[in-house]
Amino acid sequence: MNDELILQHGLTLNEFQIIKDYLKRDLTMEELGIFSAMWNEHCCYKTSKKWLKKLPTNNDVVIQGPGENAGIIDLEDNDGVAFKIESHNHPSYIEPFNGSATGVGGILRDIFTMGARPIATLDSIRFGEINTDKTKYLLNGVVHGIGHYGNCIGIPNIGGESEFDSTYDFNNLVNAMAIGHVKKDAIFYSKPKTIGGLIVYIGSKTGKDGIHGASMASDVFSENDEDDKRPSVQVGDPFMEKLLMEGCLELMSSGLIESMQDMGAAGITSSSVEMASKGNVGVLIDLDKIPLRQPLSPYEILLSESQERMLAVIEKDNDTKVREILKKWQIDYEVIGEITDSKNVVFTSKNKQVVNLPVNIIVDDAPEYDREFYLPRKRNKKDFDCTHLNLEKMINNLFDNLNYLDKSWIYNQYDSTVMGDTVKEPGQSTGIIKLHDSQKVIGATTDCNPLYIRINPELGMIYTVVEAYRNLISSNIKPIAITNNLNFASPLDPNIMGEIVLSINGLKKSASKLNTPIVSGNVSLYNQTNDLPINPTPVIGMVGSNLNINKIISNKFQNDGDIIVSIGESLGYLNSPYFLKDQKITREINSFNELEDIDLENEILTANSIMYLADNKLIQSCNDVFRGGIFMSLIKMIEKDYGFTVELPNKFDLFCEYRAGYIITVKEDELSKVCNYLSKNNVSHSNIGLVSNETIKINSKVFDYFEIKGKYLDNFEKIIN
C-alpha cells in the first residue's frame, strides 16, 4: 500500500506500521478502511482519552457511565434516565439541513438502543456573525433540519442555547442532546451474551451516503472542501426512524433481543467491533446479506453511514417472532451473521474473507497520544473606562446583539409540547419534562461560555458548569449528572491542546465538588478552517430532577407587586468579560483581566437555600444571573404584561456577571421570612424592587415598556432577515 493511500485514510504512517507489525502481513483495502474509521478521534478519542480518564464518572445514582451508547442515572423506584449529547459539526457546515437532522437522528438512536424511550431533545448551536449570507443560510438550514427530524419523530425539544460569534464563521457547531426514560430492570446493553447468537440487521437499506463520515469529522477543512465532501453527509428520514424506534422498543419489551447497538459513525464496522469488544467475543458477518439500496462494494458497505440502522443479537429460536414484529412496522430485517468464540472480527463476501482482524488490536491497541500543550500566559491587570455608558446605551448594546434576544424564531420551529408531558418549554432557564404516569420531573440545560474558557480554560469551564447548575436550581431542579461535548480546534496546536487539558481539568474540579458526575459524552476536534480556530467550546448538558412536580418554580414573574430580591454579588465590570465585550469596551482576548476565582462552596450554599425556600413555597419565581447580568435576567422573567421597577446604587451592577447570582420574587408578606432565612445562612441578598404591570423603571428612569419588550421579542427576527 502506498503512503498516499494511507494518509488519505487519516492514518499516520507510524500508526500504519504499528498495525502491520501486529498483523505480520499486508492489510486488505477493507481492513485499511476499518482502521481509518476506528482509529480516528471521533471513535477512539486518541488525543483526549488520557485526560478524559480523570473525570469523575460515578456515584451512587449513576447506573451507567461513559462507554455505552448513553449514560443512565437512577431516579428512584424503577425509573432510570438515559441521556447523551453528540456533535454533528462538520456535516452541518457542508449541508446544514441534513447534517443537523441526522445529528438529532443519531442521538435519538443512542437513547432507544438502551431500551429507553426518548422523551426530550435539546440543541446547542453556534454560528458566525450574522452579517453574511452564508451564516443566514447555515442558521436557516440547521434550525430547519433539527426541527424537521424532531418534529416528525415526535420528541419534544425542551431547550438548548445558541450563540453567534465570528470564530464560528467557517465552522458552525451543532450539538444535539437527547433524554430517555427507561425502566431500570429493562436496560439494554451492547454486550452480546450467547456464542452462536444471530447477528441481525434492522432498519433502512445501506447506501453510499456518509462513507468516511467519521474520518471527515476528525479532519480540518480547507476552503473548497464543501462541495467535495458533500457526498460524505448522511441523509436522514425521520419517518423511518420513528418506525425503527417503535419496532425496536416493541422487540425489547417482548424480550426477543439480547443486545443492541446502533450503526452510527462508521456504520456496521464500529457497531460490530463494539459488540465484539464489549462481549469479548468474535463476530462473523456475511456482507452479501446486508440489505442494499444500490450495488456497493464490500469496502463501501463497511464504511457506509446510512441512517436509521441497528445491529442486534437474538437467539436463533426468536428469528420468526422478530421478523413478524418488524414486518408490522415495515422495517427491513435480515440475519447477517453470528457471534463466534474467535475474538476476531470477520467479514466475508462472495464466500471469501475480506476482513479478519483480532478485536483487541482495533479497540484496545488504538493509539493514545500525549500531545504537547502550553499553559496560557498570566494576565496583567487592566483598567477600562466605562463612563460614557448610560443605561440607554447599555440596553441598546444588548438589544442589538443576537446573543441577548428572545430566540423564539428558533424554537418556534420546534415542536416542544408533543408527548403531552412538557412542563417548561424552550425560552426558560430550564427545560422540564414530566415522566409519563409519574409525578417526577427531569430538568435539563445545555451551556458553554467560550469567551471565559478562552481567557482561562480551567476557570472558564468551572463557570460553565456553574451556569448550568444555576439554570437547574432556578427551577428547583436538583442537579444530578452531566454529559459533555468537547468542541475544539486542532489538538496539534499546543495552545489548543492546552485549552483541552485545562478545561477538562476545570470540568473535573467542578463536577466533583458539585457531585454531578459525567456519564456520557463526545469529543469533536479539528473545528477550524485553514488557520482559523473556533473558540474552545466544551458544551455541557446538565440533567437534574425533582421527584414532585408541584415543587417546581417558575422562571417568569407571577404577581404584580411581588418583591424582587437579588441574590449573590456583582463581579464588577472589570471582571465581567461578556460585559466588556458586549458593551464594546474591548474584544481583544489578551486585554481581558484574569477571571475571578469562583467559590463552589458558596454556589452550593446559595443553591441549597433557594431549593429550601422553593420547597417551602416561599419563592414565586426565580431566574439565574449570568451573561447580561440582572437586567437580562429580569427581562427574561417578563411574562404576559408584567414588568419591573428596580433601584441599584451602581448602574453597572445591573449588567455585570455575578457570583452565585439569582433573582427571586417573593410575596410582600413573606419577604421578612425569606430575608431572615437568607441572612441566617449567610447568603448575600438585597431587595431591589418589585414586579409592576406594564412598567420598566430603573433607578427612577421610566422606559417605554412596550418598546423594550418589543425590541427583546422582535429584534432577533429583524436582524437575521
Next chain:
Amino acid sequence: MSFKSAVITFPGSNCDRDALTYLKDLTNGEVLNIWHEETSIPAVDLIILPGGFSFGDYLRSGAMASKSNIIPEIIKHSESGKFLLGICNGFQILTEIGLLKGALIQNKNLKFLGKDCFIRKKHENKFNKFIKQDQVLQIPVAHNEGNFYCGEEDLKHLNDNGLIAFEYCKGSFSNSDENINGSINNIAGITNEQKNILGMMPHPERAYQSFHGSKDGKIIIESLLS
C-alpha cells in the same frame, strides 16, 4: 352508560399516546387504540385521528393515511352520527378523505410553527357548546401545514351553515398574533354539516393538566360528555 372512545394509530402518528391519555383522564370510560390496518372498529362514541406525520407526510400530509384499511370503518362510524375528531394531522386526513371541506396548506411563513395560540368559538356545536361566546382558549399548535384554505363557495357554505367551530384570535396581552399561519378567515377548526365531525389544528390534548399551563383543552371532552 359509560363513554367509549378510540384512537387510531397510523405509521408515523406521534400524538396517539397523548390522545389516549387525554381520553383516559377525561372520559373515565374505555379507550381503545386501533392500528390502521384493522378492518373493523367496535362501537364507540368518539374516534380521534391523532396528530403526527402519518406515513412521513409523503406525497401530502394525510394523503397516504386517507387510503388506509381502517378508513371505510371511520366513514361508517361518522355516518352513524357518532363523534369523530381529527387533531392536526388528523384534520389533514379528514380533508384528504373528503369528510371535511378545504385543505391545509403550508404555513404562510413557510416554517413549522410550534407555540401556544389563542382561539375562540365561532359557531356552536356539540364539541364546543360549553365554551362561552367571548371566551379565549389558550392551546398549543405544532404544524407545518396548518394554513386552512378553501374556495369562496366552500367558505360561504361553512359560514352560512355555521360550520366554523374555532377561529384564531388575539390573546389578552401585548405581542400576541391573531392569524398565526395564514388561514383563511382565521379558521382553526371546522365541522361537517351534521356537526359530528370536527377537524382542528390546535392540540387540546396538550392543554388539560395543571402543568400544561392551560387547561382549556378539557372543555371539548367535557362538552361531548354532557
